Amino acid sequence: MAARSGKNSRDLAFEKASAFFAFLVLFLAVLLFAVLLRESIPALRKFGAAFLVTGTWDPVLEKFGALPFIYGTLVSSFLAILIAVPLSVGAAIFIDEFAPKWLKTPVSFLAELLAAIPSVIYGLWGIFVLVPVLRDGVMKPVTKYLGWIPFFKGPVYGPSMLAAGVLLSIMIVPFILSVSREVLATVPQRQKEAVLSLGGTRWEMLRIVIGQHCIPGIFGATIIGLGRALGETMAVTMVIGNRPEALLSLFQPGYSMAAVIANEFTEAVGDVHLSSLVLIGLILFAMTFAVNLAAKWILTKMVARASRGI
């Protein structure tokens, strides 16, 4: 009987167990949100929605606003994406299409190894190598000649939004690179050959193939990178300068949401201070959630369009 209905007791037990685990994951996410919300109530009561647009962060007077941190997180992450996407996609195309066999494995292996380095090591490298190089090699000459552009205004300190963006871009390259390579690998060999056999150059072949097939995948890869950049804490706090001010110039120090939580949580004595830090955590949680949701939505649209196009 049981066998005929397609469900014996073992199957049923397995189904229930896996359902339990699935709900457990969901439950954890809800619990996380609930606890963040509960702990941030004192700050929400005191500051309300103004918290999002206030630029002061004064633990002595207990006046708090999240604007500089939201700004810093967004700017440093988008800067990172701006640098990392062309770099990773270019590298992925080179590895898959042009690189000789003996080069393929070591290059891709080393690039993916970057993902295994702990972020505190990136931070140390940032302090001792990247920041001095950027300061003397990029920021100083650029301010000298292009200092009138608001993005490049001095004075130059070293630790800055630019340093954080560049460091983050290096950290997210391996993620975008490996997903992009997977995406490129899904293109049917026959399609590539078809373009070439019609007399197309390699450039034309890649343009058509990537334009037709790979844009949604590369977009997805970018979102994975962005998600990591938004939440990165240690490396960012070591090079961003930790100054709670939203400044237009990329050469000026800034602050990020994750960094301020890590910096101040242990010694936050006042209830409002502590609650404000939790509220920043809640905003970060909501922000990453929104980014992923928007990405999912755009991705579905893109995939639909891409499949219509073929």
Add this chain to the structure above:
Amino acid sequence: MKKIYGVLAGVLAMLAAVSFASAADPLTINGAGATFPYPLYSKWFYDYSNANPGVRFNYQSIGSGGGIKQITAGTVDFGATDAPMTEDGMKKLPGSILHIPTALGAVVPVYNLDGVPAGLKLTSDVLAGIYLGKITRWNDPKISELNKTVTMPNADIVVAHRSDGSGTTDIFTNYLTTVNTEWRAKVGRGPSVNWPVGIGGKGNEGVAGVVKQTPGAVGYVELAYAKQNKMKVALLRNKEGHFVAPTLEATSAAAAGMAKSMPEDFRVSLVDAPGKESWPISGLTWILVYKDQKDEARGKAMVQFLKWAIRDGQKMMAALDYAPLPKAVVEKVDKALKQISFKGKSLY
């Protein structure tokens, strides 16, 4: 399969043996709090447990704020803090608490300036001016007139401070608040404050990193950290008008200068202390214990340890770059330890 059960049984038997052994094991005293005295405390705990195998310590260096929270909640036997508890904080406590000073620390201004040797002379007003963003260049007349033998370079001052909440920042901002009215009005004191200028580094190593990597930078770190990393330290003019170098002796001198006016509960700040040789940015670090202990054996062990810490413990400080408590203070602390009791009976 049988083999696995055999192994499991063996492991269980071993676990049981271990937990039985721990029943007769030494008393474990739990503490949590400040990171600044952590190297000293771990040395103390190690040496004390070697001499007294009956007592062991478990100390979590989670920060002064965390230490106060834990002792308030009663989850630890003692707390440790670099800043005395506030009146509001003490109202939340279930019982009355003692602040037992254990060691002294100093915060020192460090800088990175080519052509200027260690020992740049600064005053409280100049230091406050730099951190308020009013003095922005190294050749500012206010700095030059204090250092006539040195040619001050025409360079920007890059201000560095701690980005993480810390007792070091509390002592430093407490100093600026005490000596400078504008600082008091605009910024104030605390483990983290709203800095008018500068870039933040995480921890002593973060500030030291910024200072070492940035020409023209000035920052503040703990004395021990500046010494061990051979950083250029500045001289400061103290309350009595003398320029002093930050040393362990000058730090102890600050406490000695305050000894007479030391309140009974030891909740005192040592910044801008009187005395010719006193280093002006000095501070105490405290262990927090309840006066009424709930467990006789643990309370007794705690008191014995504190007695040892203010006597033999003070001798091992110099090697770790902490300044010992002056004699007058030790005597006062010793008296205070007699107040720790169990059901009205002193545990001293």
